[in-house]
Amino acid sequence: MTLKTLMMGSAAFAVAATGAFAQDSQTTESPVAGEPMTDELVISSWGGAYQESQRKAYTDPYQEMNPEVTITWDESSAEAVAKLRAMNEAGNLSWDLVDVTAADAMRLCDEGLAMEVDINEIAAPAPDGTSAEDDFTEDMLVSDCFIPQIAYSYTFGYRTDVSEWNGETPSQICDVFDLERFPGQRSLEKRPLNNLEWALMCDGVPQEDVYDVLETDEGQDQAFAKLDTIKDQTVWWSAGADTPQLLADGEVVMGSTYNGRLFSLIAEQDQPVAMMWDAQAYDLDGWIIPTGLEEEALNRVKDFLWFATDTQRLADQAKYISYGPARQSSAPLVGQHAELGIDMAPHMPTNPENASNAFVINYEWWADYRDDLDAKFQSWLAQ
């Protein structure tokens, strides 16, 4: 998987963002328009600021167009895979549409719990006529069931007021592993993903070889040995809100989390924290349609998705949260934050300045190695 497409999209967007032109492109009628549809739509998402951005950008305008539709939100996407499996076994599906990460979409697809879709039938072509498939690009379409929405990243935030650092600030990923220059506690996510990649990158492994090295036992040992050097100075987080809280409390001096969370900590809550974009790890988030929907419910979902994944809607979402829209054609339409009025471009993970050393998490690789490495990781943590 390459970054080329992500970068191409964002290059255009950085140029256009300064102009900040907002235009409402025409929405085309969905392929299922006119078919019988239910009027209720149950959507599972992540809650918080992210769900709010979806409500403002997608569902509010959709309901304005279709006043008969009621939308119910369920904030259970974190347990979406387990819940969908349980629903499927009980034969009682209560969701129509589910927002999940790319890795979860892959697993749901593997388990047969998510519907395989033809992206060109689900998502509208770009305003210039590019098909949805080409507009999203294959980097985004990581699974046959996945309908991409945003690109976000795992990145580091650090406190700007640490006196022990003598005015220096961390600027590259290996500073996380440098306890001499940057003493203090760090927070890392309590899972092997990202952490092992970062550890190897800071142990002299070139970024493009990381996954090859990680396949070998020696490579895994090497990664764990590197993590060992900061293990007793690390707090392990499991919820996205942990690192921002720990940073705000001064419990840790630097920590990884989703870039959107750090954005709200820095820009909205004005904490003495700054971003370190180096070696940010891209991840994707998007929709899946659960298998087993009734025909009429499926029609409603398709009608909604046709609208909610079009170029303008994806661009609108970026006004409310600093995640990059998944379509290339959306990038030039992103402007300023809806309330703060600041340019969103420098805060996007896909901004070329931020993305210089970024990498994309290799989901397919992790699907294989997750069980094994997780056992190793947990056993390593427990020792």
Added chain:
Amino acid sequence: MTDSVPPARATGPDQFTGATPDNAIRDADRAKAGRVLAADGTPLKRSLNRALRAQKLRALMLIAPLLIFILITFIAPIADMLFRSVENDIVSQTLPRTVVELDRWDGEGTPDEETYRALAADLMVATELKNHTRLGSRLNYETTGISSLFRKTGRDIDEAGEIYMDQFVALDAAWEEPATWVSLMADPDWIAAQADWSARAKEAEAAQDAAATAEEARALEFTEPEPRFRLSGTARDALPRTSRIYQQFASVIRSEDGDSPTQEQPWAIVYQALYEDLSGGFTGESYDGAQARLLSRAADAVAAFDTLPVKEFFIENVDEDWGDPEVWGTIKAFSSPYTAGYFLSAIDYQLTPQGIEPQPDDQKIYALLFKRTMFMSLTIMFSCVLLGYPIAFLLSNLPLRTSNLLLILVLLPFWTSLLVRTSAWKVLLQQEGVINAILVWAGAISDVGRLQLINNQTGTIIAMTHILLPFMILPLYSVMKTIPPQYVRAAKSLGATNWTAFWRVYFPQSVPGIGAGCILVFILSIGYYITPEIVGGTTGTFISNRIAYHISQSLNWGLAAALGTILLALVLVLYYLYDRIVGIDNVSLG
């Protein structure tokens, strides 16, 4: 169990001295001197039994709603979940042919061609039903890499047998026609039924087109499904392999896509099966059905066909891992419908093709977690006794008004959300938190030497002791309330010191409360999940956190069920030991 319990404390029915119907029956049993008769002349035993049965039935009816409720909402789901710890029919259901063929394989090298043929047929069906990736993620728990191997194979499997398909079609274009296949394979009765069905479907469609409104058209929609495909006996006998896969082809396209074999060209793998049938033991005489001529021409030609062994197709064209004995060994080791594999994983062992082996050292975790769960639960239990006993003692000896007020203080945190209480501990215990700040301010510790009170075992023990304390105080309090104060006074009046009076007179009477509190606290803490997750860091988490991880993250429900079963068994064993040592009669909630 009963024989170990001293008779003085026992309360079994035989020791109960009041008049109960059960005792009467026993008396009747023991009456050796002839049968005792009731007033109506029937033996007393029988008439008593009858009266009793009616009574018991009535009692059962009274509790029936509760019993059924518990059975349905509690026992059944738990039993179902526990059953998953041994259930493993996914392998034999998804790869039925392969599993049978693999029986012959001795574990050395790669299996034979026949096994690969079976695998191709199984995977083709599984891929169409979208089951192959599910099996892949199941087997990936055991051997890393199988998940992507199955996903990759699913993408390529429709090419299996393509070489034969092309050659059959080149031989005679009729092989491309769905109709040829139907007349070759299908039962004549089915062909007639299908023709009738499709004629009616066309009629309905025409009527629909003619309908005036959309609603009318919808009402006229033809919803009857196509008749289920049936093989002809001749085809089944003459072309066994082709028949089996063709039958599956027909049923899969019907259920998955709503298609009919009369419209669809068979999968390439069907041609592969036909080639196998024709090249192995097929003679012109064995088939006398509709396509006898076409078939015998093909039978003559297959000897000259270009061939591609399926084994080669898998290893060369799909993925070299199909030549890896470890992959095959895993499939074979997990081919039985029940497995001990999950339980072995739960105690840091693994089921491999070579038998049961310990996990590599760097993946051992569960034994450690079980030990840690036990140790921390016991620690929490003892700290609850230490803290709770004086409080309960105080509560039970204060005047009612004051003690009620204090009791509310005990219960107050009980009414606060668990998450709020746990998060409050986070604020208190962290390095920049309240406790550390006070200690630094008081000069007890230096600014750089702040105590690590959270994200470790200390954090979990402190927070959970606080959260579970009411479960210790309440039973203690209710037992202490019933201890008459005269006893201690009497002891003192007889010359006992305060300590002797307490230790020899008061404390033994409060032991049932300690017992009840300990059981409650211990059993609650052993399965605790949310608090250790938040404050436990890496060294303060319980086995339940791993169970939750396997339920919601890794989706390895079998392993989660095995861990849960072990935990349940552990609790039951401890309960039994407790009963042997302390005696369960010595537990009182007041």
